[in-house]
Amino acid sequence: MEATRNVLLAAWMEEHGHSSASLAEAVNLAMERVTGRAGGHDGSSVRAWKSGRTRWPNTATRKGLEAVTGLSSTDLGFVARGGAKSNPGLNQEDPDMKRRTLIGGLAATAAAAAAAPGSAPRRIGISDINRLQSRFTEIIARDHRHGGQLTIEQRAAALADEALNLQNAGSATQRVRSNLYAAAAAFRSSAMWAAIDGRRYIDAQRHMREAQALAEMSGDQAIKFRIWSHAGSMYRHMGRPSDAFAANDVARGLHITRRDPMFASLGLARQAAIHGAAQERTGTRRAFDQAQEAMDRADPRAPRPVWLVAFYDQAELDSLALSAYLALGEYQTAEAHAHRCLASLRPHLQRSRTITLTRLAHAQLAQGEAEAAVAAAMKVPAAAATQHARVSRMLDEFGAALRATAPGSLNVQTWTEHSAAWRTSA
Incomplete structure (x- = not known):
């Protein structure tokens, strides 16, 4: 018997901007919260639901789907086997309760x-x-x-x-x-x-x-994008590029990236940074070119969330390029992006300036420009150098590299005295 496509589930996914991969992730998380055990679904599972090959998922999966969508399994287009009913407890609740x-x-x-018993509800x-x-x-x-x-x-x-x-x-x-x-x-x-x-x-x-x-x-599509995009960055920093690509792909697959090129640009720029961490040169260049093209197409007057407007612009795109090319060992290109970033960085982005200066120092040192590298590193504020975990680690690595490449030099002495003063003032 030929499978009948589940048009109700497909319509719900279209309305809520879900790809097969993103719905699978959401259901897995919901299954963990509802049943205590994480689900193991992926995009192929969801495609089986949509195509009708899987007409009635198991109980735990149905609970996860119902929790995510606020609809019963039958309302989602699934057909019970042998007259079985969708979870009655969930079906009788309104979506808010679910x-x-x-x-x-x-x-x-x-x-x-909550308001006190007997009082009028707020x-x-x-x-x-x-x-x-x-x-x-x-x-x-x-x-x-x-x-x-x-x-x-x-x-x-x-x-x-x-x-x-x-x-x-x-x-x-x-x-x-x-x-x-x-x-x-x-x-x-x-x-x-x-x-x-x-x-x-x-x-x-x-x-x-x-x-x-x-x-x-x-x-909310925008906040979904932010969370999955953050997840991609997290896995990149953890040295897990495969997970980083998977998470960032969920963000890039949301409908908001097709409605607004600025979201598409950020997703592509972060994808390029992951390519850099994974030592994929061609992918890095291609993704950055696409990110730049999408940014150039974006309407600067379009309404966007405060978190995106506050940081994503040409300077941030160059900052991500700096990170990628530094990871690839293309230090001259990395330095060029660092200078571009610093030239256009908005004053309130103090954290970004600190990270950019630290990466610039690494790029210059790798090119044998120890004096310029120390000068750049010394511009990092003491508070960031001692209290920001990422910056502290990068500066420790910078100091070690400086001592290895120019032992006993005046630059090493200058850096040692300066970094000691940081720690004293912290």
């Missing part, structure tokens, strides 16, 4: 924010969302000033919980509830990035899982 079930422990403190509205968004802007600003700090990570995580608490603090429209989930996901993604930047990768992965679940419940 979503609250998914976040489970994330909202454990929500009861404290109405949660757009003003609450706006207040959260203003605080999100503050987190973004702190990250660009300092980066990687544990206090930023903790503050962002606390604000994510606060956004979730509002779900149980009163009544709200579905639109407001979706925005609350999006706000919580945004804060979690900032906590994730702070942990990545501080090289606290176990914590980053925990924030990532929570952010991904919240983003799925919000339906």
